[in-house]
Amino acid sequence: MLLRDFFIQLSENELLNSTAKKYGPKLGAQSVIAGTTIEETIASIKELNTHNISCTIDNLGEFVSSEIEATQAKEQILAVIEAIHENAVDAHISLKPSHLGLDIDVDFCYDNLYEIVEKAAAYDIFVNFDMENYDRLQTSFDMVEELAKTFDNVGTVIQAYFYRAKDDIEKFKNQRLRIVKGAYKEPVEIAFQDKLDIDLNFIELIEYHLLNGKFTSIATHDHNVIAHVKRFVADNNIPNDKFEFQMLYGFRTDMQKALAKEGYNFCVYVPFGEDWYGYFMRRLAERPQNINLVTKKVFTKKTNTVLAVAAGAFVLGRLTKRNK
Structure with a gap:
């Protein structure tokens, strides 16, 4: 738990985020992101x-504090949608409302989201609303619910560590949902703290949506969970077109290919852009063992010992001081 909290704190450090953006290539960021440009990502x-x-596809972004930044993020996502269509690739969009202005003005954010969903709908492209910390949760769900009244290409994420997750999955059972464990630090009043409790709720949510929901995206790198789901869908005659497994870009690539080869729907969460540091720290907070799952060393041999201690915080700190 201490290690998890530490990685979350690193993800929220603006100085480390900005330094990582500058030094991403030196730190091996290409191992955890699909590219820094749309062209690289499409390839x-x-x-x-x-x-x-x-x-x-997730256009990475942290610490959006102005309408200009949010508008730039919107334009980038619209360009990604156009690129998906023009290149006829099998892909859809994942986005965070905070990246589109949620912390600035709710109506402004909703207008940005509406424009994105509308364009995606014109090309029959699905848009998934990633959920963030608890303070943003209900407002984000409200916007998903409102957009779903007009569009049928929106879905969202249910985080298993929240006590309210079972109520939320019931409410959104008629939508495509991604089920995750959760990657933010939340207090005991609203969220499970024990890994076993989170894991048990995660399995319960997956089973519920597989039986009652529209489409289930099961986001996990855990082979035990994957084996459980395989048995569950077989025992309950759930067809493969009702669910998919999801993993992060660059993690357990052999298993990704094996599951796809077995005939299961498989989707990779593909982040791109320079704002990779906060994203990666939250992945380590979710599961510190993820350090060992990256196909290539995230850091070079020269800095690998640093990764074991602070996932690059020390290296970034030194780079920051050196350039003051």
């Missing part, structure tokens, strides 16, 4: 598609 997606693996 990565085309390669994944050759293995019958679909993708969900």
Whole structure:
């Protein structure tokens, strides 16, 4: 738990985020992101598609505090949607409302989201609303619910560590949902703290939506969970077109290809852009063992010992001081 909290604190450090953005290539960021440009990302997606693996694309962004930044993020996502269509790749969009202005003005954010969903709908492209910390949760759900009144290409994420998750999955059972464990630090009043409790709720949510929901995206790198789901869908005669497994870009790639080869729907969460540091720290907070799952060393041999201690915080700190 201490290690998890530490990684979350690193993800929220603006100085480390900005330094990582500058030094991403030196730190091996290409191991955890599909590219820094749309063109690089589309090339990565085309390669994944050759293995019958679909993708969900996340335009990374942290600490959006102005309408200009949010508008730039919107324009980038609209360009990604256009690129998906023009290149005819098997991919859809994942986005965070905070990246589109949620912390600035709710109506402004909703207008940005509406424009994105509308354009995606015109190309029959799905848009998934990633959920963030608890303070943003209900407002984000409200916007998903409102957009779903007009569009049928929106879905969202249910985080298993929240006590309210069972109520939320019931409410949104008629939508495509991604089920995750959760990657933010939340207090005991609203969220499970024990890994076993989170794991048990995660399985319960997956089973509920597989039996009652529209489509289930099971986001996990845990082979035990995957084996459980395989048995569950077989025992309950749930067809493969009702669910998919999801993993992060660059993690357990052999298992990704194996599951796709077995005939399961498989989707890779594909982040791109320079704002990779907060994203990666939250992945380590979710599961510190993820350090060992990256296909290539995230850091070079020269800095690998640093990764074991602070996932690059020390290296970034030194780079920051050196350039003051």
